[in-house]
Amino acid sequence: MKTFLTKIAQLGSIIDVTLLSSRGEGLFFYSNSRELPAGKDSEARWSEIITSLGNPVTADFVFAKGRYFLQQTTIGYLIVGMQNDSNLNKVRIACNAVSKKLSDTSICKQTLLKLLTDTEELLKPHVIKELLPLADRSVASTLLSLLGQRDQFKANTRDKLLLFICQALGYCKSPEAIEPLQTLLATDKGKLGQNVARAAQIAILQLKESQSQMPTGQSIRGQSRSSQSSHDRPTPSSAASPKNEKTVSTTARNRSSVPNLPEAQQISELLINGSKNEAMTLLLDHISVAAKSRNFIKAEHLRNWLIEIDSMAVGEIIRAAEIIEEERKSAINNEDLNTWQKLIDNISAEAFSALYHAFTRQKFNTGEMIVQQGDLESTLFFINSGKVQIQMTCGGKSEPVSTLEAGTAFGAEAFFELSVWTFGAKSLGAEIFLLSHDVFQKIVGHYPALEAKLADFCRQPLQSQPLFARGRKTRRHHERKTANNRVAFGLLDEKGNEAGRVAKGDLIDISQGGLALSFHASQKKAAANLLGKKVQFSIFCRNTEPLVSRVGIVRAIGSHDPIGNLYSMHVEFDQQLTPTELRRIGVIEKAPS
The missing domain is CATH 2.40.10.220 (predicted glycosyltransferase like domains)
Structure with missing residues (x-):
């Protein structure tokens, strides 16, 4: 995780990278600027900003000295400062990859344990707090290793760090921690603060209580020798080659998510054999081939697999996203780009590209009804060329209330608010892009702000029509x-x-x-x-x-x-x-x- 964050920090124009916990406490700081020191002031400043923004999933905004991008994760917030937006898209991709990986509890725990080992001493108590809900034997092992280094702790952080280590060990249900805690009380008795000594005593009592509740026949190691799992039992291959063990376990963990594609078998075999770099290179090649053939769904499946294989491969992840995005943009003809420039300005070129390749293109003859008033139709309609007449039926009589032209969309009320169609739409000779609700839900997950922006864009043409507004009012026959x-x-x-x-x-x-x-x-x-x-x-x-x-x-x-x-x-x-x-x-x- 620290390596991944450092790699983000090494992208061009980066000012700083910060990882805040869900409590607003710093877990990681990396700054290329002496003007932005890390510490309590920085934590408080960011906590205040995030709260004022309503704890968003993502946020992108500009300060006087640069631009910032925020990404919410299960740990807290990843915050990246940039001098300009030249690498904004790369930062978004990298941060999204981190967030996606951390949604897996086991990976989240591994990440925090790595941070606990690598981060500076001042931040270690913050990391331990985040590990409390995940406390188990693996957490206890890392905490005990840290406890063994207590003689090297700095005087100004020693008591606080020992306090959190003792408290966390009490929740780990790991009997192996009892003896080191007793040793701490015996050998460091004169050095320990009152709170630390009390925390150690309570932790010992908790561990003894959990030990007494173990099933009969279970050993001090947590399980009997006969029930020892293959995960705990060393094998010749794992003892000789830790690197291969990691590769195989990673492959096994991701096997359930292997795409059902012809290329998958060859890539899986490379991973099993420990040739991860070769597998990643081959994956990138297949992503490029799929994107160039306009099979963007397949390209995205392969890219997601790449992220699951190694979320720390920043260069490959960014390159895969760039390949797909470049091909998406090149697949949009200039005439369509001109037609939808206002929409692009509203939602961003990347979001429009995702929508464009999800559209179904259909031509409607003059006089053909596209949708009837009262229909249940959860589709959004984008007029790519020609015109569409909006009609309202009142008292059995249908009347035109508006005419929409190319570059506008309709159907927002039924699409976003889950209602029947309150008006009808008749083609005056038009080519229309159709977007289904199910397909849109898959896209909006990658662009959190897209739904609100698109809904606003689609409502504008009809909201500005006085006949349409008056027609909506006259449809209510009785006083409410x-x-x-x-x-x-x-x-x-x-x-x-x-x-x-x-x-x-x-x-x-x-x-x-x-x-x-x-x-x-x-x-x-x-x-x-x-x-x-x-x-x-x-x-x-x-x-x-x-x-x-x-x-x-x-x-x-x-x-x-x-x-x-x-x-x-x-x-x-x-x-x-x-x-x-x-x-x-x-x-x-x-x-x-």
């Missing part, structure tokens, strides 16, 4: 009234019978023709599955009034409070409510929305 009654609801099958368990929510507003309510769902996908379904509703009334029941169709699902998994459901009744029923519900008058 606010309410806070509880509502029970359950799905119905095609025959009108109950098809699942009954859930409950709270009214947001209600009219004669429908209602909106809020409800909890464990996942967005579960909420989205209600769209277009027939549902039975029972509305609780005031006092002892009987329930008001209706069947309705779910026309839209919205994110009411994503943090609390709270969603909104918008429903059209199959039979209008009567004024008497509205009075029983006890609605409050509200101006038409």
Whole structure:
């Protein structure tokens, strides 16, 4: 990990590289500038900035003396400072590779153990704090090694470091630590601070307690000789060649993720035989071939495999990303680039390239309906050439409300907000790029800010049309009234019978023709599955009034409070409510929305 971070620091224009823990404490500092010293001031400054940004997954912003890129990881935040943006894309790729690798708990633990061994003494207590949730025998082994070096600790950090070592050993459930801790208390009695001595005593008690709870027949090493695993049992090959053991274990760990491709067998054999460098070179060659043949899905699969084989191979990882990106850009013709320049300016060239190669291209004849009002269609439409007429149906009559031209997109409401189509779209002779919701979800994982930027771009053309805005208002036939009654609801099958368990929510507003309510769902996908379904509703009334029941169709699902998994459901009744029923519900008058 330290080598990887140092390699990032060696890229051109880098000012500094910082790794902060989830607590905002420094785990690693590397600075090429004397003007930016590491320490408490630096930690506090970055913690304040990250908090003010709302703890983002990634962030990219400019300071007076340069540019910074932040990447959230399972450990904390990786922060890279640059004099300019000449290597910004390389930094993004490298940081993303680090984040992806650290999501594996075992690799995260190995990384922290390496940091504990290599990092400066002042930062070691911070690393030990991050290791506490991962405490086990391997952590205990590294901590005991560090404890054995205590005579070399600096006076100003000695007590603090010993305190954290003792506390962490108590959680490792490793009986081997009891004797070294007893030795510490016996030989360093006059040197130990009161807190350190107490921590050592408590750790010994914890370890003895965990030892007493071991199954009968288990040895001091943690398992009986007969049950010793192959992982703990040395073999001739592992004793003679530690390098080969590491290569084979890495290959075995990644075997489940080996792409199902013709090239995979040859590369796997090279890895098993310990020829990792040759395997990496061959992988790069295949990535280049796949990218040049416009098979970008295959190229990405191979690149992900390269990262899993060796996340520290910064040069190869960056080169693979550059090969794919260069070929993606060259595959976009200049005419299309000109058409979509405004979109590119909004979302970045890299994000547009990913979208472009995910599009499905389709031509629509003049007069052909692309989508009908009321359809359930989770597709986003990008007009590459020609024109599209937007229509709204009200009172059985369809009227045009806007005409969209090349370089614009439509369908944001149904795509991003999970609703039926509230308007129709008719081709006036157009070539359109189609983007499915499932494909988009795979892309947005690599570009966290893409969804919000794309949604804003797609909404702009229609939001600026007064006829469209007026048409949306006139579609509401009945006055909506606010309410806070509880509502029970359950799905119905095609025959009108109950098809699942009954859930409950709270009214947001209600009219004669429908209602909106809020409800909890464990996942967005579960909420989205209600769209277009027939549902039975029972509305609780005031006092002892009987329930008001209706069947309705779910026309839209919205994110009411994503943090609390709270969603909104918008429903059209199959039979209008009567004024008497509205009075029983006890609605409050509200101006038409």
